[in-house]
Amino acid sequence: MHYRADTKRDLRQIANALGVAKGDNSALSSAIAGSPPSSVDTEALTFRIVAALSDRNWKLANEVIQVMSGGEDDGYFAYGGVPVPTSCYSILIARLQGRQTGTNSSFAAARQQLGKKVQTMPGDATLLRQLAVVDALLNQKETAISEAKQAAEMLPISHDKICPAYHG
Secondary structure, rough: OOOOOOHHHHHHHHHOOOHHHHOHHHHHHHHOOOOOOOOOOOHHHHHHHHHHHOOOOHHHHHHHHOOOOOOOOOHHHHHHHOOOOOHHHHHHHHHOOOOOOOOHHHHHHHHHHHHHHHHHHHHHHHHHHHHHHHHHOOOOOOHHHHHHHHHHHOHHHOOOOOOOHHHH
16 A cells, blocks of 8 residues: 655544554655655655654664754654754764764764753743753753753743643
8 A cells, every 4th residue: 555645634644544643654754765765845755754763763863854954843852842953863873773873973963053052042842842852862861860850940840741641
C-alpha cells in the first residue's frame, strides 16, 4: 500500500489513521517517501526525520537533516512542541549510535544556536526544556539537570499544555 501526502493536514490525518500512535510508522514512512527529500515543507521534512529515526534509518535521517541544514524542525524534537535547530537531531543520532558527542564542534555549534534562542526568549520553559535535552545528549549532566529544574519551576506540569498533568 502506498500513500501520497500533499499537505500538512494530509500528513497528520495519515499519521493518525495509520497507527503511528500505536508505534507503527511503516505507513507514515510510505506516505512520506512519496514526497521528494528536497521538499520545502518543514513539517513533512520533520516527519521524515522522525520516521527515519523510528526505523533506525540513520542514512535517511542524516540526508533530511542536510536538506534542512541551518533551519529548524517543526517542534517534534524530544516531543518538545517548539522548533529547534535541525542539527540537534544529529546529536541525538550520534548518541543513539553510541558515538561520543562532547568533542564534536558541530554539536557544540548546534547547542550554541539553541542556547542563543533560549537567551532571546528567557521566559520560555519549553525552549529551556529542549536545551536541557541537548545538554543531556552532550553529556553535560549537571547543566542539563539545572536547566530542567529551572524549566519545571517556570512551567509546572499542571500548567503545561504540551504535557498536561493527569487529573483522573
